[in-house]
Amino acid sequence: MTERRSVAIHVPVLARVEGEGALDLRIEDGDIAELRLRIFEPPRFFEKFLEGRHYTEIPDMVARICGICPVAYQVTAAQALEDLFGVELDPWARAMRRVFYCGEWIQSHSLHIHLLAAPDFFGCGNAIELARIAPDEVRRGLRIQGLGNELMDLFGARSVHPVGVRIGGFHGAPSLARIRDMRDKLRAALPEAEALIRWAAAIPVPQDDQVFVSVATRHPTDYAIERGDIGASDGLRIGADAFDAHFIERHEPHSTALFSTYHQQPYLVGPLARLNLNHEYLPGAIRALLADIGFVLPSRNLFHSLLARAVEIWLALYEALRLLDGYRVPDSPWVPATPRAGVAIGCTEAPRGLLWHRYEMDDAGCVVNARIVPPTSQNQARIEEDLRLSLLNFGLDHPDDALRLHCEKVIRNYDPCISCATHFLRLNVER
Amino acid sequence: MSLQTAHPGKPRVAVHKFSSCDGCQLSFLNLGEALLTLAERIDLVHFAEAGPLDPDTGVDVAFVEGSVSTPEDLERIQHIRAHSGLLIAIGACATSGGIQGLRNQAKGAEWVAQIYSHPEAIASLERSTPISSHVKVDFELWGCPVSGPQMLAVVNARLLGVAPRDNVDKVCTECKRQGYPCVMVTHGIACMGQVTRAGCGALCPSLGRDCYGCYGPAENANTDALAMQFGHLGLTPEAIVRRFQSINSQAPVFLAAANKLRTGSHD
Numbered sequence: 001m002t003e004r005r006s007v008a009i010h011v012p013v014l015a016r017v018e019g020e021g022a023l024d025l026r027i028e029d030g031d032i033a034e035l036r037l038r039i040f041e042p043p044r045f046f047e048k049f050l051e052g053r054h055y056t057e058i059p060d061m062v063a064r065i066c067g068i069c070p071v072a073y074q075v076t077a078a079q080a081l082e083d084l085f086g087v088e089l090d091p092w093a094r095a096m097r098r099v100f101y102c103g104e105w106i107q108s109h110s111l112h113i114h115l116l117a118a119p120d121f122f123g124c125g126n127a128i129e130l131a132r133i134a135p136d137e138v139r140r141g142l143r144i145q146g147l148g149n150e151l152m153d154l155f156g157a158r159s160v161h162p163v164g165v166r167i168g169g170f171h172g173a174p175s176l177a178r179i180r181d182m183r184d185k186l187r188a189a190l191p192e193a194e195a196l197i198r199w200a201a202a203i204p205v206p207q208d209d210q211v212f213v214s215v216a217t218r219h220p221t222d223y224a225i226e227r228g229d230i231g232a233s234d235g236l237r238i239g240a241d242a243f244d245a246h247f248i249e250r251h252e253p254h255s256t257a258l259f260s261t262y263h264q265q266p267y268l269v270g271p272l273a274r275l276n277l278n279h280e281y282l283p284g285a286i287r288a289l290l291a292d293i294g295f296v297l298p299s300r301n302l303f304h305s306l307l308a309r310a311v312e313i314w315l316a317l318y319e320a321l322r323l324l325d326g327y328r329v330p331d332s333p334w335v336p337a338t339p340r341a342g343v344a345i346g347c348t349e350a351p352r353g354l355l356w357h358r359y360e361m362d363d364a365g366c367v368v369n370a371r372i373v374p375p376t377s378q379n380q381a382r383i384e385e386d387l388r389l390s391l392l393n394f395g396l397d398h399p400d401d402a403l404r405l406h407c408e409k410v411i412r413n414y415d416p417c418i419s420c421a422t423h424f425l426r427l428n429v430e431r
Numbered sequence: 432m433s434l435q436t437a438h439p440g441k442p443r444v445a446v447h448k449f450s451s452c453d454g455c456q457l458s459f460l461n462l463g464e465a466l467l468t469l470a471e472r473i474d475l476v477h478f479a480e481a482g483p484l485d486p487d488t489g490v491d492v493a494f495v496e497g498s499v500s501t502p503e504d505l506e507r508i509q510h511i512r513a514h515s516g517l518l519i520a521i522g523a524c525a526t527s528g529g530i531q532g533l534r535n536q537a538k539g540a541e542w543v544a545q546i547y548s549h550p551e552a553i554a555s556l557e558r559s560t561p562i563s564s565h566v567k568v569d570f571e572l573w574g575c576p577v578s579g580p581q582m583l584a585v586v587n588a589r590l591l592g593v594a595p596r597d598n599v600d601k602v603c604t605e606c607k608r609q610g611y612p613c614v615m616v617t618h619g620i621a622c623m624g625q626v627t628r629a630g631c632g633a634l635c636p637s638l639g640r641d642c643y644g645c646y647g648p649a650e651n652a653n654t655d656a657l658a659m660q661f662g663h664l665g666l667t668p669e670a671i672v673r674r675f676q677s678i679n680s681q682a683p684v685f686l687a688a689a690n691k692l693r694t695g696s697h698d
Contacts (some may be wrong), residue, residue, distance in 0.1 A: 015484050020448065042450040042500045043555055047603070048535040048542050057673065060643055064530045064678065067454020067576060108460075115460055115481060127481025130468040139464055146463040157634035159461065160576040164638055172638035394585040 006402035009404050016116040016126070016408075017416050023288040023407055025387075027396055036392075037411065038382050049372040055081050055167055055339055056363065061370070062159045062357075066417060068111070071104035071152060072350030074165040076357045080346030081167050084361060087337045090329040093169035095323045096155060100164070101226045101348070102316035103151030107159060108351035109271070109309040112415045113200065114141030117306050120409045121203045137199055140192055144313060147189055151320060160370055169334030179327045186321040193314040194289060200310040201293040210389050212382060213262060214273035214298070217349045220278075223281040223315060226275070226348050231277055232262065233298065240347040243356055249373065257377040266381035269321060269353025272299060281304060286314055293296075302386055303414040326352035337367025350375050352417050360374060376416045382412050442491040445477035447511055449497025449504055450531055450559060454576040455522035456480055462579050469583075472590060491516045492589055494564050494582075498524040498531060500559045512566040519585060519595075520562040523575035523678050527647055530575070531559040532681035561681070570595055573628050575645040575678045581630060598629045599650035602642050605633035614641060621661045623674060626652035626684070643681060647679040654688035668692050 011023040026034035046065055053061060058077045063070035075097055089097070114137075124130040131138040139368045149159035154174045156162020174182075197306065218237065219228035228229040230238050238246065249258040261267070275282075276298035282290075290297070295307060341363040347356045353375030360368040390410045391403065398406070446456050460481065462469065477485045486507075493515035498510055502585065513520055523529045534542065535558045543555055562568050573580055588595040602624035606613060614620040614636050624633070624642035628649040635642045648654075661671045675689040 015479050015482050017480070042504070043543070044450060044500075044531040045534050045542050046530075048537065048545075049530075053673065057643075057677070060645075061530065061677070064452050064454075064575065067452040067457045070452075070454070111460060119482065120697070128467070128475070131470075139467070142463045144468065145461070149461055156640055158576075158578070158631075162636050163640065163643075166640070170638075171635075171640040218574055240524050299632075387667075419571075 001144075006100075007334045007400060007403075009400055011404055011408070016119070018411060021416065023387075023404075023410075023411070025391075025403070025407065030396060032388055032391060032396070035384060035388055036254050037380065037387070037416075039257045039380070043302050047370045047372060050359075050367045053367050055159055055337075055365045055367070058359070058367070059165045060161075060163070060166070060168075065372070067160045068108050068417060069104055069350045069352065070159070070161050071101055071165075072348060073357075074162070076348045076350075076355050077100055077359070078165055078167055078346075078347045079227065079348060080344035080357045080359060081361070082337065083346060084344035085167070085337045085340050086105045087168050087335060089169055090330065090335060092173075092328070093333065093335075096170060097174075099320045099323050100152060100155040100162075100170075102320040103148045103154075103159070105225070105316040105351050106148030106313050106320075108148070108415075109313050110141050110145035112351075112412075113196075113306055113309050113313075114138055114145070116414045116415065118203070120405065120412065121205070121306075140196065142338075144189060144192060144196065147185055148316075150185070151182065151399075154182060166334055169332075171333065173329050173333040176327060176329060179324055183321060183324050183327075185318050186324070189317050190314065190321070193310070193317050197289060197307070197310045197314060198293060199294060200307045203306065205301070205306075206390075206394070207301065208303055208325075208390050209300040210302070211300065212385075212388060213265060213267040214276040215262060215267045215269050215354060215378075216274040216277045217347055217354060218277060219281075221281075223278050223319075223405055224349055225316075225319075228347075228349075230347060230354065232267070233273075240356065241345045243345075243347070243373075247373070247378075249337050249377065255380065257380055258379045260373065260378040261381055267378065268302075268382050269375045269378045270305070271312050271351075271353075272302065272305050273353060274349060275299070275308050275311060282311075283318055286311065286318070302390075302410070302413040305415070306341070310427060311408060324360065339363065351403045352376060352415050353378060374417070376414070379414045379416065383411060383416065386410055386413075441472060441474045443474045443476045443488070444586075445486070445490040445493045445515065446475075446479075446481070446509075447477065447486070447493060447495045447497075447507075448479065449495065449508070449562075450500040451497030451522065451523065451524045451529065453480065453496075455525075455554065455574075456494075458577055458579040458582050460582070461628055465579075469586065473586070486510070487514065489514045489516075489576070492586075493518050495520050495525050495562050496522055498528045498559045498561060500531065500556050502556065504556075504563065507647055508562060508565050516590070517569045518562070518566065519570045519572060520568045521572045521577050522646065523573065523647060524559075524573045525562045526571045526573050526682075527679040528559045528561050528681040530680070532677050532679075533676065534559060536676070559681070570597070573647040573679075574630050580633065593658065600629045601625060601652070602629050602631070602633050602636070602646070603651040605629050605631070606636050609633055609637065611636045614639060615660075615664075619664055621664050621666055621674065626654050626657050626688075643677060644685065645678045646676070647682045648684035652684050654684060655691075657689060658692060668695075 152159040156164035217224040217228035218231035623644040
């Protein structure tokens, strides 16, 4: 062991994350004295100004929480309200909600892999530099990202704040000609996604196994995306309405996002948590591929997150193609809804993990109060725990730049969406 | 500042973020291969989400996303103005204060106290305001979100040394151009297209639904006539106020329309 030292590392603005955060690390006498992921993205008070809004306005408003995962917010809100109102989606709308959501996974995951995370592992400062040494791989990634956007366009007319979701289904249905064209593109993209998985698997990553609980939505027959119960790797299986009995949010002064804990412990949500819990629902072809590249699940190494995103891109392309097979334009893309007073609760898997909504509605169909728990605030405590463990494993005696880069890699494994995390601030008391 | 290129070589460009959802800067990151082409034609000095971090070097063009909503923002926008040739505000947050401007009608401090157990740790201004409330803005690109083609058009205009063009016409004109049947005339749907700025391509009516005003007010918007028409379609005064008080609630034309209805002076 070399000499004990004291250093302070401040990363005032974290680059290549969505939203505004910073990192403070203080090492004293060779030990971590302070470690904080500070989130200073200003609060936007969404849950407050949803109050009094009519249910028909909610999908368009909650989309604005996040430009990267608006579909997750729209579909979760719609699912919660449809459940309360007793609206049964027809099979077309139910399938197309999943296809629409797959588009967002493809777009968000490919953006994160190529533009935000991968440069770290090739000694590059950004994707433009990465494109100089790996031009084909970056272009492939941008094409896949573009295809995700196109899939969202089909149902939402645009991919950032799409306008197609309504309570009861969709406002419109794409023509058969557009779907045929999309099917051809999806079919052509599957081998590209397989190549992406092999490329991601070949990127050397640290061996950094940690003990943590994975939490994700689970479904009896599908790899859960747009519907399901909540499950945890310790065996918990609950309905979305029991969330509050097991998960608690609290406010820490150094963050504008709330911290969530599960039975007083940090926990993981997101692609790796989903694969850990739901890998047996992956199609056979992808399971064979994972066996071939030696990706063993469940995994305790968060550095497998980039690979996990690549696997979910393949899955989302496969699912979209499967569900668009035999597509028919429906008689109506939506069924009518009649509002009802009560509590609407829903949860889905946003690209970054479990997203939970709760709306208390009055009998006129207006919001009395709203609560939204986004994935990044759930991961916040886990990120700090991971940073601490991972730094000790990495070794505190590395030069400052190496320590900083390592911390940034750890943080980016979670693809934190700080814009999301901050926008869900709610009535909260210290417990 | 002249619109001519100040010096030869690649223009230096910065993308800054204030309070927002990141969706407008995403229109750069969603350009696909055009992003790589663009990166060769400009010098991207600062764009935190994409990687480059250098807010202190002077740039030819600064794109600013988001609204001013914290005490620190007040200083940062002055710093950006002082270091930028052209300052272009992109998106509803930067041009009107955004959806978070809805808090301007409420008491922000009370909300902070209700939400956070450590309210003293939260630095938040009472109001969410557009960039033009604080510094001179050379060009505004409205929309929630702005689209990739809109952004590229502005960047290309700059590269060619010409003034970017602005579309202040109404969404209705886009429906006519695209041949979409009017949702209000044919289905009695309360559509905001008559008072909303064009630029999106009439996406909502293309799906048979109402425009909800995410591009902000158009030039010469007749909000009185539209409010009256909404009343005839059966909307309550409260529902009509909500139509104007949504994504661009603090845009002066929409705010005035809502206030007029609130005080009951509309007939």
